[in-house]
Amino acid sequence: AGLGASVLGVSRDDCIRHGEFRDKHGISVRLLADKEQTTCAAYGVLQDKEVDGVMRKSMTRSTFVIDKQGVIRHALYGVSSRGHAAEVLQLVALMSKGELN
Template sequence: MIRIGDSAPVFALPDADMELFDLAEEIGRHHVVLYFYPRDNTPGCTLQAADFSDHETDFAKCDCIIVGVSPDDCLTHAEFRDEHGLSVRLLSDEDKEVCQLYGVLQSRVIDGVTRSGLVRTTFIIDKQGVVRHILSDVSPRGHAAEVFKLVSKL
C-alpha cells in the first residue's frame, strides 16, 4: 500500500497515441497528477477527464502534468480523447499491473460473485518523486479544482 511520503513507484505505459510515458523521466522535471479511473466514456470518467483538460494550463503554470490511467486499450483512449476534445494524457494499463502497484483495485462481492474494480484515486507526486497527497474514491465533480489547490501549494 502506498502512503503519503513514499517514493512513487515508477512505471512505463503506452498512451492513446501508443507512445510510452515513463514516470521516471518526469521525476526532477515536473510535479505529476496521476489519476486512476475505471473506464473511458462513462459519465463520471468523462466529466473528470474534461475537467482536468479544461484546467491543464493552470496546472502547467505550477509545473505540473496530468496523467490518467485506466485498463482501457490505447485505441479506446484515442477515441475517448478525440470524441470529447481531451488534452490530458491517457495511459493504457490493460494488464492492470500499475493499478495493482498503486493499490487502486478493490474486490467486491456482488450477488455472491467476487469482482475486482478500480477505485477512482488520484496521487499527487512532487518533482522529487514523492507522493504528497492521495485522494481515494473521489467524486469527479469539482475534483480538478480540489487537486489544483493541493498542487498550487507544492
C-alpha cells in the same frame, strides 16, 4: 497553470478505448494503458467488488499528487468529477510552494 505539473490518467483500458473516451468527453489529458494492472495494483486502486454474484477486480477512481522526485505527496481515493479539478489544482499549488507534505 504555470505550476510545473503534468496530469496523466491511468486505467486498464487499451489505447483505442482511451481515445474514444477523450473524444467523447473533450479532454486533453494523457491517458496511459495499464492492461496488466501492475501500476493500478502498485497504487492500491484495485478492489474486489461483487458484480452479479461474482467477485471481480474493479478500480477505485483515484488521484495522486506526486512531486518531481517521485514522492506521493497526496492521495485521493473514490473521487468524483464534481469539483475535483479545482481540488487537485489547489493541492498542486500547495506542493509548488512546499506546503504539501
